[in-house]
Amino acid sequence: MTVAICVEALTKKYKDVIAVNNISFNVDQGHCFGLLGPNGAGKTTTIEIMEGIIAATSGSVVYKSKENQGKEVDNNMSQQIGIQFQHTALQDFLTVKETLNLFAAFYQHTIAQDKLIDLCDLSDFLDRDNRLLSGGQRQRLLLALALINDPEIIFLDEPTTGLDPHARRNFWQLIKNIKEQNKTIILTTHYMDEAEQLCDDIVIMDQGKIIESGTPHQLLNKHFKDVFIYLPKEQVPVLLIEENQWTTLSGRVEITTSNVESTLALLMDNKVSLEGLHVKSANLDDLFLHLTGHSLRDGK
Amino acid sequence: MNIKRFFAVFKARNIEFFRDKSSLGWNLIFPVLLLIGFSFIFSGDGRSAYKVGIINIAAEGVDHAIEKQESFKNIRFIDYINYESLEEAKSKLSRHTIDLIIEPSSNRYWVNKESAKSYLVEKIFNTQLNGFNRLETLGKKIRYVDWVLPGILGMNMMFSCLFGVGYVIVRYRKNAVLKRLKATPLSAFEFVSAQLLSRLFIVMFMSIVVYSGCNLLFNFFMLGSYFDLIIIGMLGAFCLISLGLLVASRSKSEELIGGLLNLTSWPMMMLSGVWFSLEGAPSALKNFADFLPLTHLVAGARKIITEGATLSEISYHVTSLLVMSIVFLSLGAYFFSWNTER
Numbered sequence: 001m002t003v004a005i006c007v008e009a010l011t012k013k014y015k016d017v018i019a020v021n022n023i024s025f026n027v028d029q030g031h032c033f034g035l036l037g038p039n040g041a042g043k044t045t046t047i048e049i050m051e052g053i054i055a056a057t058s059g060s061v062v063y064k065s066k067e068n069q070g071k072e073v074d075n076n077m078s079q080q081i082g083i084q085f086q087h088t089a090l091q092d093f094l095t096v097k098e099t100l101n102l103f104a105a106f107y108q109h110t111i112a113q114d115k116l117i118d119l120c121d122l123s124d125f126l127d128r129d130n131r132l133l134s135g136g137q138r139q140r141l142l143l144a145l146a147l148i149n150d151p152e153i154i155f156l157d158e159p160t161t162g163l164d165p166h167a168r169r170n171f172w173q174l175i176k177n178i179k180e181q182n183k184t185i186i187l188t189t190h191y192m193d194e195a196e197q198l199c200d201d202i203v204i205m206d207q208g209k210i211i212e213s214g215t216p217h218q219l220l221n222k223h224f225k226d227v228f229i230y231l232p233k234e235q236v237p238v239l240l241i242e243e244n245q246w247t248t249l250s251g252r253v254e255i256t257t258s259n260v261e262s263t264l265a266l267l268m269d270n271k272v273s274l275e276g277l278h279v280k281s282a283n284l285d286d287l288f289l290h291l292t293g294h295s296l297r298d299g300k
Numbered sequence: 301m302n303i304k305r306f307f308a309v310f311k312a313r314n315i316e317f318f319r320d321k322s323s324l325g326w327n328l329i330f331p332v333l334l335l336i337g338f339s340f341i342f343s344g345d346g347r348s349a350y351k352v353g354i355i356n357i358a359a360e361g362v363d364h365a366i367e368k369q370e371s372f373k374n375i376r377f378i379d380y381i382n383y384e385s386l387e388e389a390k391s392k393l394s395r396h397t398i399d400l401i402i403e404p405s406s407n408r409y410w411v412n413k414e415s416a417k418s419y420l421v422e423k424i425f426n427t428q429l430n431g432f433n434r435l436e437t438l439g440k441k442i443r444y445v446d447w448v449l450p451g452i453l454g455m456n457m458m459f460s461c462l463f464g465v466g467y468v469i470v471r472y473r474k475n476a477v478l479k480r481l482k483a484t485p486l487s488a489f490e491f492v493s494a495q496l497l498s499r500l501f502i503v504m505f506m507s508i509v510v511y512s513g514c515n516l517l518f519n520f521f522m523l524g525s526y527f528d529l530i531i532i533g534m535l536g537a538f539c540l541i542s543l544g545l546l547v548a549s550r551s552k553s554e555e556l557i558g559g560l561l562n563l564t565s566w567p568m569m570m571l572s573g574v575w576f577s578l579e580g581a582p583s584a585l586k587n588f589a590d591f592l593p594l595t596h597l598v599a600g601a602r603k604i605i606t607e608g609a610t611l612s613e614i615s616y617h618v619t620s621l622l623v624m625s626i627v628f629l630s631l632g633a634y635f636f637s638w639n640t641e642r
Binding site for chain 2: 051053078079083085087088089090091092093094098101102103105106107108145
């Protein structure tokens with residue numbers, strides 16, 4: 001696999017706070033690479049150093065593409081990369097189309113506007129004032145701005161934060177469409193379902209450090225052999241719970257098992273009703289909890 | 301400098317301004333309201349005395365002329381002003397600053413054909429002027445509204461330049477518009493130049509519209525060249541925009557920039573001759589006012605309008621504005637930050 005970006009021993013200090021603490025990883029060409037972690041983990045700082053927006057205290061970010069063979073990231077990289085920031089305001093009083101035209105003027109090479117409008121599904125609100133866009137429409141426009149120069153590498157910093165579930169799923173589909181064009185995507189998120197849906201490789205960060213990295217499948221297999229079975233507590237005899245050392249939480253019995261069939265057989269042998277049964281594999285939220293002892297959304 | 305990128309930002313900023321109806325309306329209405337207000341307040345002539353210029357003949361040593369001069373001064377409730385130079389007195393008469401000129405040594409006097417007060421004073425001095433040669437001069441009266449016009453337009457330009465550039469850049473910085481632009485190939489120089497020229501275009505456009513519109517209402521006095529007036533206006537606006545860029549070069553706080561811009565604009569509003577002349581003020585205050593761009597914009601424009609001065613005659617103000625622009629712009633460029641670091 002060709003490496004697109006090589007991050008080496010990256011550190012960023014703000015006075016007495018170490019936002020990013022000596023992290024290294026590679027981003028493969030054509031992959032969607034996820035930087036995961038709770039708020040304050042150092043994801044945005046890392047991605048902004050990779051974009052050349054802020055300078056690292058030490059360490060390096062090297063682009064390995066043909067055009068930038070072995071070149072360290074700098075401001076000139078902006079012709080070749082696309083960026084969607086976590087928090088960006090758009091210029092007031094401009095319409096969506098005018099905003100696209102404004103940003104298109106900044107680049108030497110741009111994607112055909114019709115194609116971009118189709119790709120990001122902007123056609124319904126092209127003449128709308130930026131101030132009147134919904135959250136989902138705004139994020140689609142910001143994505144379009146990130147893609148306007150037809151970049152090989154696209155940075156998306158928490159692109160679906162604040163969107164409703166429907167808008168989030170629509171946005172995922174847009175990102176999948178972009179992935180199909182063999183673009184390299186670097187995505188930060190604290191939504192684990194998002195990472196599972198979109199990312200080929202992930203790095204999990206906490207307190208400025210990398211605590212785990214790999215593909216979602218590899219990491220879950222590495223840390224979880226079992227699946228979770230949930231049943232309403234009143235359906236399971238207390239004796240059976242105690243004998244098998246199952247845990248009860250929030251009115252449910254949680255059964256951790258590597259053999260679903262034998263566990264179901266055991267329940268049926270004990271005449272336990274399977275109504276309301278729910279089987280769940282471990283996900284990245286569980287992995288993060290497992291690795292750090294706190295959940296992703298909770299932060300610390 | 302990439303012209304395409306520069307023009308894209310220039311155009312976007314202009315669209316933003318012209319679509320912001322409240323801001324546009326305020327920029328148009330504020331100076332008009334001020335002019336209308338001041339024209340009403342100062343429409344009456346509160347002074348009862350007429351002003352007569354006497355050309356000083358002391359230097360000529362003509363005894364009988366001195367006697368004549370003294371005989372004129374017997375008439376009461378008239379202000380008598382001695383002038384060394386006939387040209388200076390004629391200039392004042394043509395601008396209605398005085399109502400009559402008498403030169404006893406040569407038995408001549410001048411009236412302003414377009415001044416009602418000049419006509420009345422001539423009647424008052426009918427007996428004394430018997431045997432004098434009557435000469436005429438022309439010239440429209442300079443009302444207070446004519447005098448205050450450059451000040452009000454200058455002040456409006458000042459607010460538009462300082463707040464329209466300074467405040468907007470800080471707002472862009474605070475809500476990460478600048479950060480988004482920094483992530484594009486747009487350079488700081490292209491961005492700042494586009495902001496500067498966009499505001500210069502907006503300010504000049506608005507000022508010309510306001511001047512032209514009010515001119516229909518007030519029929520302003522104008523002795524000099526409109527071209528020169530536009531040049532000094534552009535220089536003044538350029539200098540004030542540069543000052544706005546300097547003030548906004550680093551700040552990310554709208555509260556702070558509001559305070560800084562007020563701190564910059566209020567001294568100019570009070571000390572730059574917008575409302576009243578600083579003649580007679582302590583020299584330290586006048587020296588301080590000399591360091592304010594609005595002082596030179598207003599003084600330069602006023603000399604063009606009321607005295608018909610050319611650019612070379614107001615070269616001191618032109619040079620001052622140029623020097624200040626270079627200083628403000630250099631410092632602004634040096635200190636400017638997209639400020640993406642947290």
